[in-house]
Amino acid sequence: MGDCQRCKLGRTRTHLVFGEGSPQARLMFVGEAPGEEEDLQGRPFVGQAGQLLNSLLSKLGLRREDVYITNVVKSRPPKNRDPEPDEVAACLPFLIKQIESIQPLVIVTLGKISTQSLLKTTAPITKIRGTWQKFGNIKVMPTFHPSYLLRFPKERHKTWEDMQQVME
Known part of the structure; x- marks a missing residue:
């Protein structure tokens, strides 16, 4: 997958960001x-959003090494725009293989794109x-x-409540 050119994002990325x-x-x-920092380092969730995710994991008594972290799309969209449907479609088979390989008991989808892509729904993340x-x-x-939580910190308690359900 390292030189993947299944969509136009392969031409503009620095690194493929598979998961870890x-x-x-x-x-x-x-x-x-992936965002800009992830694209530069080739690792998922290493920028500010990743720091917030690490903090959440720590508060739950988990470490990054205990979980598996990935993205639906493995290459950074320009200017951090949302991935387009054809880009999601190109990467979705790789995500499915990751899920089949890891066989997690629980998947936490982070945001609208991952939720809608994995669950095949158009429901808004807020609902x-x-x-x-x-x-x-x-x-x-x-x-x-x-x-999203970095932009709207008053919503963090909702994600904390969601994660409490996951940890039960």
């Missing part, structure tokens, strides 16, 4: 797409977050993306 964490993770986090969903026989908890 425990191959035996019981908990998987799926974001939307579906905090409610258990299914991907095959895997439980899915949709919640807000950390970058």
Whole structure:
């Protein structure tokens, strides 16, 4: 997948950002797409949103090494725009393979794009977050993306409530 050119994002990225964490993770986090810092480092969630995710994990008694973290789209969209449907479609088979390989008990989708892509829904994240969903026989908890929480810190308590359900 390292030289993937399945969509136009392959021409503009610095690094492919596949995912990282425990191959035996019981908990998987799926974001939307790499940002600028992720593209530069080739690792998911290493920018400000990643720092917030790390803080959340720590408060839950988890480490990054305990979970698996990835994105729906593996290459950075220009100017951090939302991934386009054809870009999601090009990467979705790789995400499915990651899920099949890791076999998590729970997937936490972070944000609208990951939630709608994985669950094949058009429901807004504001309506579906905090409610258990299914991907095959895997439980899915949709919640807000950390970058959204950086812009709207008053919403953080909702993601904390969502994660409390995950940890039960």
